[in-house]
Amino acid sequence: MIAVLKQGTDEQKMNSLIDWLRARGLDVHISRGEFHTVLGLIGDTAHLDTELLESLEIVESVKRVSDPFKSANRKFHPDDTVVSVGDVKIGGGHFAVMAGPCSVESPEQIAEVASRVKAAGASVLRGGAFKPRTSPYDFQGLKAEGIELLLHAKRETGLPIVTEIMNAAHLPLFEDVDIIQVGARNMQNFELLRELGRQKKPVLLKRGLANTIKELLMSAEYIMAGGNEQIILCERGVRTFETYTRNTLDLSAVTVLHELTHLPVIVDPSHATGVSRYVKPMAMAAAAAGADGLMIEVHPNPSAALCDGAQSLTPDDFEALMRAVAAVREAVKNV
Amino acid sequence: MIAVLKQGTDEQKMNSLIDWLRARGLDVHISRGEFHTVLGLIGDTAHLDTELLESLEIVESVKRVSDPFKSANRKFHPDDTVVSVGDVKIGGGHFAVMAGPCSVESPEQIAEVASRVKAAGASVLRGGAFKPRTSPYDFQGLKAEGIELLLHAKRETGLPIVTEIMNAAHLPLFEDVDIIQVGARNMQNFELLRELGRQKKPVLLKRGLANTIKELLMSAEYIMAGGNEQIILCERGVRTFETYTRNTLDLSAVTVLHELTHLPVIVDPSHATGVSRYVKPMAMAAAAAGADGLMIEVHPNPSAALCDGAQSLTPDDFEALMRAVAAVREAVKNV
Amino acid sequence: MIAVLKQGTDEQKMNSLIDWLRARGLDVHISRGEFHTVLGLIGDTAHLDTELLESLEIVESVKRVSDPFKSANRKFHPDDTVVSVGDVKIGGGHFAVMAGPCSVESPEQIAEVASRVKAAGASVLRGGAFKPRTSPYDFQGLKAEGIELLLHAKRETGLPIVTEIMNAAHLPLFEDVDIIQVGARNMQNFELLRELGRQKKPVLLKRGLANTIKELLMSAEYIMAGGNEQIILCERGVRTFETYTRNTLDLSAVTVLHELTHLPVIVDPSHATGVSRYVKPMAMAAAAAGADGLMIEVHPNPSAALCDGAQSLTPDDFEALMRAVAAVREAVKNV
Amino acid sequence: MIAVLKQGTDEQKMNSLIDWLRARGLDVHISRGEFHTVLGLIGDTAHLDTELLESLEIVESVKRVSDPFKSANRKFHPDDTVVSVGDVKIGGGHFAVMAGPCSVESPEQIAEVASRVKAAGASVLRGGAFKPRTSPYDFQGLKAEGIELLLHAKRETGLPIVTEIMNAAHLPLFEDVDIIQVGARNMQNFELLRELGRQKKPVLLKRGLANTIKELLMSAEYIMAGGNEQIILCERGVRTFETYTRNTLDLSAVTVLHELTHLPVIVDPSHATGVSRYVKPMAMAAAAAGADGLMIEVHPNPSAALCDGAQSLTPDDFEALMRAVAAVREAVKNV
Secondary structure, X not given: OEEEEOOOOOHHHHHHHHHHHHHOOOEEEEEEOOOOXXXXXXXXXXXXXXXXXXXXXXXXXXXXXXXXXXXXXXXXXXXXXXXXXXXXEEEOOEOEEEEEOXXXXXXXXXXXXXXXXXXXXXXXXXXXXXOOOOOOOOOOXXXXXXXXXXXXXXXXXXXXXXXXXXXXXXXXXXXXXXXXXXXXXXXXXXXXXXXXXXXXXXXXXXXXXXXXXXXXXHXXXXXXXXXXXXXXXXEOXXXXXXXXXXXXXXXXXXXXXXXXXXXXXXXXXXXXXXXXXXXHHHHHHHHHOOOOEEEEEEOOOOXXXXXXXOOOEOHHHHHHHHHHHHHHHHHHHOO | OEEEEOOOOOHHHHHHHHHHHHHOOOEEEEEEOOOOEEEEEEOOOOOOOHHHHHOOOOEEEEEOOOOOOOOOEOOOOOOOOOEEXXXXXXXXXXXXXXXXXXXXXXXXXXXXXXHHHHHHOOOEEEOEOOOOOOOOOOOOOOOHHHHHHHHHHHHHHOOOEEEEEOOHHHHHHHOOOOEEEEOHHHOOOHHHHHHHHOOOOOEEEEOXXXXXXXXXXXXXHHXXXXXXXXXXXXXXXXXXXXXXXXXXXXOHXXXXXXXXXXXXXXXXXXXXXXXXXXXXXXXXXXXXXXXOEEEEEEOOOOOOOOOOOOOOEOHHHHHHHHHHHHHHHHHHHOO | OEEEEOOOOOHHHHHHHHHHHHHOOOEEEEEEOOOOEEEEEEOOOOOXXXXXXXXXXXXXEEEOOOOOOOOOEOOOOOOOOOEEEOOEEEEXXXXXXXXXXXXXXXXXXXXXXXXXXXXXXXXXEEOEOOOOOOOOOOOOOOOHHHHHHHHHHHHHHOOOEEEEEOOHHHHHHHOOOOEEEEOHHHOOOHHXXXXXXXXXXXXXXXXXXXXXXXXHHHHXXXXXXXXXXXXXXXXXXXXXXXXXXXXXXXOHHHHHHHHHEOOOEEEXXXXXXXXXXXXXXXXXXXXXXXXXXXXXXXXXXXXXXXXXXXXXXXXXXXXXXXXXXXXXXXXXXXX | OEEEEOOOXXXXXXXXXXXXXXXXXXXXXXXXXXXXXXXXXXXXXXXXOHHHHHOOOOEEEEEOOOOOOOOOEOOOOXXXXXXXXXXXXXXXXXXXXXXXXXXXXXXXXXXXXXXXXHHHOOOEEEOEOOOOOOOOOXXXXXXXXXXXXXXXXXXXXXXXXXXXXXXXXXXXXXXXXXXXXXXXXXXXXXXXXXXXXXXXXXXXXXXXXXXOHHHHHHHHHHHHHOOOOOEEEEEOOEOOOOOOOOOEOEOHHHHHHHHXXXXXXXXXXXXXXXXXXXXXXXXXXXXXXXXXXXXXXXXXXXXXXXXXXXXXXXXXXXXXXXXXXXXXXXXXXOO
């Protein structure tokens, strides 16, 4: 870690800072420039509070040279983490597609989608039971009943299930859920992350709408600090000024994350784009970028229905997507 | 609400949409353009799910003409809400300054700050006991002990206290706290908001780092939907590309919020700028923009301390700020 | 176009607005809601000034239903535009890779890169002669001499060349340049766009760092309004809060643009990511997303050189990229 | 300047980098950490190309410790620059209000506005003759004729005038203009900036919509590098995700700029908010934040006119604003 001191810093104050740092077990190298003095801090700075250091009167700025994330860091754990749920593996060369409706709506809906996505090659069933909605007046999901319907579909199809948690107090309802999802809006709900670190189920952690990759990794670190290392990261788009898509899918995040961390990384093009006809090309692009899996919204398409979700594919569309993604993965395998 | 239908929409599908809307108690006016047909929906559209409507195959886009927030809406509640805690009033012409340290650190620290900010004219004592930190390795606050220290300072000075909650399960610890703060990262922790709506203490709701004014009001609506209308909104800066300040203080939000809602609006220039020497001018600007109060970080300044917080004022600085703000408020009163 | 009038709008003012609109040749449909009246404007609204209409006292908001871009609009020109330079075609199924150094530095450098990228399959040589730099103290390119060196490399290899223009007064220097590039910072330099519309060379128009897809299309429209329809659009990343990459590559823009416009769309992963090891996966992803071409920075790698550009590939890296992209394109062709 | 080397950097490569830096006249201090080696570069690094250094294979990151702007830097020019036009002074305690219509429309319009804003205390007349518009189909201003009308109003009222330039080739038309404005979209039109540095008229430089304060100062540096030090900086709002205001006014930029540079800083609340009723409170806040002046849109209000600009004040509104701003400035003077 490097601390740049303010111009004209008093020697005595600098010395007392250096003593304070050494008392924390750090070596301090001093480099005096024309305008500024720079301190190089050597040793275990992971537990040093950057904000505190930056707040010191004589400090102009602080720059971490080593990463603030440890458990999630590939430098210290070079091998890919492989997350397993039943027979399904994610990461380390194992590609998994999680598919299903945005919200669980009825026994018929979830049963039909489950059998269709399984037939098309999905390995995990997704479906929302607790739905975070911006407005308290919008539909909030079927809640406990939604989880029951998912579990029923799991028994019928054998597919493991993933669904979102919004409150650690609901954990008992998730006992038979296979992967617990943390949504974008809760990525920095540190209390929830901490609770999920204390239990053993795999966690699917979505990137927040305006959060950086480093913040995503720090949130993974919260879970891992509790002992749970079964984490799947999910890129699902960030806020930009663009309005033709709901968010902007950041596919370079897949490559950056693969470099920084050993955790598997999947991509959700349905939420990122918010438009069903953009989902297939973005799924193909995600596969080409090296994603370890996909999360895709699929909704049945009864003939009379008004409602194909703007971001949901029909089961037929989903089959086409699976074929296209397989072709891309096959091509990419050998390059 | 207006729904724009896609070019070349099938008449039959349009009619079945219109029937579906009428079945929901809405009047539908049809306006046929050269390229598009537009439906004007008249009636109580507050409970109509915009995303669902937007997701219909034949719908190109949906535009709300009336606001999605009701309880917080000034149109329906023209008079300013005045939040009261003991003798302190906030809103409707009552200006309140909440001041204190970022984190409660020790009995001496909080006692000294409390007496100094009270002497300078603050009407509420702030201090962090539960601290949301990006890294699990950073200091997380004194937690329950921090609240005890705040309550002791409250008894000594008579100042009501405000402190942040991160988990609804901690509510019993907040029994003697006067105002419960929801931090920026929890602005869309809907489960927490809902719980705070079921209890009766005033809530200080901070705007999220990348959230819009409308989203802030929808989060207030979550609390109000539970019956708690004692809400203070707080502008504390949004994420932009600027790096000289930690965030960008959006003072126009004060004016916009005063127009849209009857709830009081305060400003936190300490967190927004992250730099103590920018706090006073931004506090003055907030007062000139019509804010109903301020939240200011103040830290004692013992002679040997390394640490003046980069964003914290000394008690002396705070006194100067209070005089400057009073002068601006006096000038503004008569224009 | 739809104009939503303010609540409680005076009838007389509304009627004078309607007369004013009808005098502009528009039909006006009136839809009266509980809170708001909505005007549907039918006819040629392309030349109606939205900002002016929005600025009227009685108007709350205006929503365009039809797109403000005409010449670039696929609705009116369903067939793909194919841009031709010599034997090279871009768009309509023709894929072109433009490669070369960020800056032209010396005859040897550009000659070596040109022969290497040609051998690897590039069809256009890129290289900067006029360089837009944030600081006036940074290297600004070899200017006229740089163009001379590019032209020499063109004669040697037969590759057409593309290079950036920063000032319409320099146009005479571009007489033998094949494609004129407009950089991200000049995307809304409307005077430059207008001049480029008056000449006949193809223009490569890069998306601005914080510009939307619609703004990109409106800038293309500026060029097309002058009569030049040979435009290649280029996605090169937008500003977000992420710092591991220089910008965030928006690959969904490729899909959106293919839907909205008939113009070819290429992707520049070198500038977007700013990191050479992310360029190949992003190039593959761009190909999977359906891009019509790529722009790639390649720099020779003399043994003693300190400087491999952080975002430049070596010629060997570039060959590997070309093989990978070909494999992806082959896979994608059949899905 | 600090250069952090990559983990496991080869000694020989490091030594050749150090030799290269010393050959550029810099002293190099080496600090070896557990994971990284850090080089402290001492001497005149202003002309060292950061991007080049960052692009070296062995360099992980580079951090400037001293600022890249020199002529604009308060460290080297502690006294405030005062820009003078006729009797009007801006900066160094001199406060100036520039007011007038968004576009010059007719002799009557500009004459009426000019006399009204002068009477209310404005010291400079503003008005657009060349208008940058996103769409080529929107009104582009009266151009040369607009400048003629401004000059006529100048002769009538004695007010100096400010108007925007979009093309250096138009400079001859600006011979009698007093202050030349560079709009937000041209803030990084480096060729235009360079031309304006070669002439002697004061330049009003507006911050770009997504540009940082440092980038604004680097653009000022472009002008100053040519010898023209008469620059007024203008904060006019930045792009954020907020939609109730057109842009988000960044008033903390005023304070930051006063610290970093000696150049005067004015604020344009009309363009920033885009809504006339937010202009007065934001003008008052700007005055409280220490701005050196304001730029305000004022439009006459003929009884039958449909069009009060959404962001323009009437002359009566402007008088009220001037009184309010004077009251705030009076209050602020003594704190």
